[in-house]
Amino acid sequence: MPADLLRAVWGFDGFRPGQQEIVEAVAAGHDVLAIMPTGGGKSLCFQLPALMREGVTVVISPLIALMRDQVRALRAAGVEAGALTSGNTEAETDAVFQALGDGRLKILYMAPERLASGGTVNLLRRAGVTAIAVDEAHCVSQWGHDFRPDYLRIGELKRTLGVPLAAFTATADAETQAEIVTRLFDGRPPETFLRGFDRPNIRLAFQPKDGPRRQILDFARARRGQSGILYCASRARTETLAAALMAEGLEAVAYHGGMEADQRRHVEARFQQEDGLIVVATIAFGMGIDKPDIRWVAHADLPKSIEAYYQEIGRAGRDGDPAETLCLYGPDDIRLRRTQIDEGLAENARKEADHGRLNALLGLAEATGCRRRALLAYFGEEMVEDCGNCDICASPPKLFDATQAVQKALSAMLRTGEWFGAGHLIDVLTGNATEKVRARGHDQLPTFGVGQDLARGQWQAIFRQMMGRDLCRPDPDRHGALHLTQAAHPVLKGETQVVLRHDPAARTKSANVLRTQVAEEDEPLLSALKAKRRALAEAQRVPAYVVFPDRTLIEMAERRPQDLDEMAGIAGVGAKKLDSYGRAFLEVIAGDVPDMHPARMKLAGRPAGALFDRLTETQIRLMRGENGTEKPLSCSTSQLRRIAEARPGDRDALARHLDAPRLDRFGDAFLDEIAAAG
Structure with a gap:
């Protein structure tokens, strides 16, 4: 039955590796979690079972463009499918409701935001939904790279409708997988299929930024006539780089979340229909384009994490033919990503995890050996041999034994209490006795000046690569101060050697130096x-x-x-x-x-505030007289504030604020404090 439908509807004579057993499990009504590489045929694994069962399968997906492409392809194959998204025209939405009412629709795509509407559950009940499929299931995880709060409603939808659920994603580390199970399946493990992450047809490459516009233009020119995607960190950057590519005679167009829906649809249609078009897109928006022959993906700026990077490069070469990637990175990118994490409103545990994920991406960028081995190791897969299809395999970097230097850096962190960032630690290591170093006594530490054999730029590269090895992380509780991780202790004890690469970025300067508002x-x-x-x-x-x-x-x-x-x-x-x-x-x-008492607060930052504090201490000392045996007596905070502000110079002036008993008890001592305060 599945094979017959596969041939009749999609025209394929056989399944791709791993597809058939997933299709059979979903069609049998099992709860399923399938982790498959981009281009591995995930969509077929929920589309085909939808045709094998009665009723409607609802597909939750965050990518409007991808939903539109898949609906278009299904209809072209004779399958009744529709989508309810914010990108719909009124006529498109009316047609979907009509098809649901007539009982014709088999597959209904829906953006997760739609679940927030009160009428959605009733709509799905009336439509006769018999199964739920969740695409990009990693979006449910607050630990993942693309968290969508509306995904948290999917578990409740499953419970309400009482139907099986199949979740699909191309990228999920162990933490994210565990949260998917908790959020979507109420903690009851689904039938899980892990189909591997390797895309051997994609060539991996990273370069430090050294005139990034020129680097991008050179890369694109060398691939003239090939379809490609260029990812940028900001909307403005998509516009400027698209214009630069056009000026070079390359067909390019910007694509970002600030564009009108009609504009985005026009770009999507061009990308599907034209050969050799380059789409310059924001990383945040994402490109959900179901186009199999994208020959290259480049990043003009560093992505947020390995998961984001892997998913974005996975849009290249989905037809299995060779494809290429290039990711540019520089100190400005790293600073931007750190700042985005630190300025977020997430809990500190989440920020700590995000810094760890960024460290992992830096580790991939600064890898000393085969990049594919490092990439797959992050997802828990081991390669026996180097891939031979990455820039490092093609041209290995120069390496050096950095164990002693790293030990010095870790020691400096410990001796300064793990309360400081790389800038201060480098001052300590290089013997730069700044005012901050002297004020904290760090010029007296044994580690002061022990790293004078290396220049500041070399130390910056070492700290960056240490974070890439996850030997240290910024601590959100201490405003980004570096602290040691568990991986650092064997290095500090001399049990583990650290080999780093000579830093190519140390010989280059970024073309767009970020003008920071404060010192690093x-x-x-x-x-x-x-x-x-x-x-x-x-x-x-x-x-x-x-x-x-x-x-x-x-x-x-x-x-x-x-x-x-x-x-x-x-x-x-x-x-x-x-x-x-x-x-x-x-x-x-x-x-x-x-x-602080409100009366004292009014004096904050003024000399009268310090005098108020001394008068308060004096009053407490004399509350029972000089020898502590007299009847308790005190002044109100308002009295003390007025005295601190007026600063009376003699007993007559002080008598305007105190009655006779208080003047006798506190007068001379108060006048002494006022005189001492000048």
Whole structure:
């Protein structure tokens, strides 16, 4: 039966490796999790079973373009299919509802956002849904690279409809697989198929940025006439690079989430129909194009993780013919990705995991041996031999034994309490006695100056590659300070050798140097302060600058106030904003903050505040008199505030604020404190 349908509908004489048993399990009504490489024929594994059973199969997918392509292909093959997405025209949506009402539809594609609508479940009940398929199932995982909150509703949909569910993804590490099972299958393990991640027809290559526009243009020119995708980190960059490619006589067009739906559909149609078109797309938006003959995929900027990288390059060579990739990376990319993690509103455990994932991608970029072995090892697969189809296999990098240098770096981290970033640690290692180094006594450490044999740029490359080996990670709880991982301890003890590559990036400069707002050392704290500002602004529904402008946060990051008095001295922190936001931002910088009485708060940052504190201490000392035997007596905080502000110079002036008993008890001592305060 499956083989007959395969031939009759799709025109194939046989299944690809691994497809048939997945099709049979889904058709039998089993809950299924299938992890298959892009181009491995995932869609057939839920489309064919849909034709083998009664009722409608609903397919949840986040990629509107891909849904449209698959619906178009199914209809061309004679299968009744439709999609409900935000990209539909009114006529398209009406046609889908009509087909559902007539009982003609077999496969209904739906964006996950549709599940938020109250009427969706009733619609699916009336339509006679008998199975659910989830494409891009990794989107359900908050640990994955493309989390979609609406995917969390799918498990409830399965329980409500009481139907089997089949989940498909091309990329999922162990953590993500476990969360898919928890979220979609209520923790009950489905029948799982792991079909491997290797795409041997795709050539892997990374290059440090050295004039990235020229590098991209050279790569594209050498592949003139071939269909390709160029991924960028921003919408603006897609426009400028598409224009640059066009200026070189190459057919190119931008594609990003800021375009109108009609514009995106026009680009999709061109890409499907034209040979040799280059689509320049944002990484965040993604290209869900079902096009088998994409010959190359390039990244003008570093992706967010290995999972994202693998999925994006997987769109090349889906026909099995040779395809090529190129990923450019540089220090600006790494800084951007770190900042995006640090400024996010995720829990610190999630940020820690995201830094680990970014480390893994840096490890792939800085690999010392076969890239494919490193890529597959990340997904738990082992290659016996090098692939022979990556840039490192073709041209191995120069390596050196970096064990001693790495041990020095790890020791510097430990001796400074794992409270500092790479910039400060390099100052310690190279013997650069900055004000910050001296203030903390780090110029007295045994590690001070032990790395003078290496230049600062070499140390930066070593720290970057150490993170790529996951020997250290930025700690979100400590504003990006580097801390050792478990993998670092055998290195520190001399049990494990570390071989690194001579850094090619150290000999080059980025064409677009990022003008940072603060020193590298203060960037993680500035990111944390911006995240706090964003959360407060969103809660109050005001622009971020209404809370504090950037220049105020920059001064906070550089001066690092430790109490509300110091916070009040930051430019832009007036009395009202100190009262409204002072504690919240101070907690980001200094941790828990003691409570401050409102009367004292009014004096924060002023000399009167320090005098108020001394008067309070004096009052406590004399509350029962000089020898501690008299009747308790005290002043109100309002009295103390007025005295601190007025600074009376004699008993007569002080008598305006205190009655006779209090003047007798505290007068002389208060006047002494006022005189001492100048």
